[in-house]
Amino acid sequence: MSDYDDKPWLARYPEGQPAEITPEFTDALALFRASAERSPGNDAIRYFDGRITYAELDALTDAFAAGLLDTGFERGDRVALYLQNVPQFLIGLIGTWKAGGIAVSVNPMNRERELELLLNDSGARVLVCLQSLYRDVASKVLAGTGVRTVLTTSELEYQTRDDPRAFAGSERIELPDTTDLAGMLARFAGRTPPPVSYTADDVAFLTYTSGTTGPPKGAMNTHGNVAFNSQTCREWFGLGPQDAVLGVAPLFHITGLIGHIGLSLLLGAPLVLFHRFEPSLAIDVIREQRPTFTVGSITVFIALMNAPNAEREALESLTKIWSGGAPIPPSTVKAFSAAFGRYIHNIYGLTETTSPSHGVPYQADAPVDDASGALSVGVPVFNTMVRIVGEDGSELPPGEIGEIVTTGPQVVAGYWNKPEETAKAIPGGALHTGDVGYMDEAGWFYIVDRKKDQINAGGYKVWPREVEDVLYEHEAVREAAVVGVPDVYRGETVKAFVSLRPGKTATAEELIAFCKDRMAAYKYPRQVEFLDEIPKTATGKLLRRELRAREQA
Structure with a gap:
């Protein structure tokens, strides 16, 4: 604790909340296994009227892993997940880990050029994708990649009523050149793959940066990164197994991977999914499923406020809300609170910090800087040290604006096959975020902007x-x-x-x-x-x- 004794942000932690936590797991697969053993009958996924328990998810992911291994899949091979927010994403992710592989999350909005770039950069051997994405996109580029196995599936699986609110225009498609995922899972049902274990340094998945500053780079999020920040989310947000997580963030994104998947698997709580975000549908799902927690970009909450069915009681069950990924205007927080009686807590992190590095603690309100009007992104989360540095690399005092540099157990090991980029962005394990901000005298941090966006x-x-x-x-x-x-x-x-x-x-x-x-x-x-x-x-x-x-x- 001595490293933290002179840090002013400790005064902002809730009473009894430490600056450091001891990791319970160093392996993302182990946290799922613990929940499946502890609460096999609990819902792991709720997808419209469909339910998948932890025991069922354990069996499905065993079958997925056995099916992969039957194709010659080997330890360290990559599986690309090109999916919307559907149960198959979790089946593919956990099943990949059980087979000893590394998952590659792919934005379902990616088109031919982008998909081909990611598949080639990651060296993915297996692609799991929605039938429509294979038909419209993937089928046009796979010949130029190293993908040898394609598993296709439909968003209509794992629910029964084909809800027109979510599935207008959806249909099951016959694709003879691919392997049907449901069929593979049926064939390998009951098979148990050989046991596999991971160290904290093993890569769990590759998440590609958004490419807003150049070509996407594959951040190597390790099992230790994932396990630690899943635990950070649980304790920072004040959540337990009685909670339910609403999946508004895309599962391919680091927020969805940690703040939805990792968190719910650690809690042994349900993850509520609804294919893809549409504000009116989201409000209906909240009314029906009664989730208690979510985290998403501020654009999600702006959209909810402007939905035609946005009555005040609609979000009654959502007692714990955080937002990250994009700046939050203070006026929006006020408007949302006035509309729904719920406060949006700020949180901040990057793909390279495996989601949160800072956050507004549960039951605390973020201060607004009087001079700039900026809303604070919070204080550093557990076990995390953050500096504000100037152009010469020197640490700046409170109130001075500089680049945010973060060190902690959530910082990635580097970029996939890009040692020069790694050395530049993460020298000595300290992530130079490219975000400009400052810390006030009380230890709250504020983001000013991206360095490249200054006018x-x-x-x-x-x-x-x-x-x-x-x-x-x-x-x-x-x-x-x-x-x-x-x-x-x-x-x-x-x-x-x-x-x-x-x-x-x-x-x-x-x-x-x-x-x-x-x-x-x-x-x-x-x-x-x-x-x-x-x-x-x-x-x-x-x-x-x-x-x-x-x-x-």
């Missing part, structure tokens, strides 16, 4: 996040993204892209004036463009790069 307007530095937060205070603004665009006089000037709330109106002049009244003259946007939807990644991060590219086209 230089006539020599003045403007952080897009600050302008976006002001725009969110306007009653008509649903979403906002700010970028720098070329300007003859100033070099760069500030431009805002805005989508409006349903039934609300605003003009560009009105929004410019609104910001001008609340910001320094060099910060407020000189241009405003209205869009139906702001381009984002699948996890809700604003794609400022895409917006800048529009201006240069």
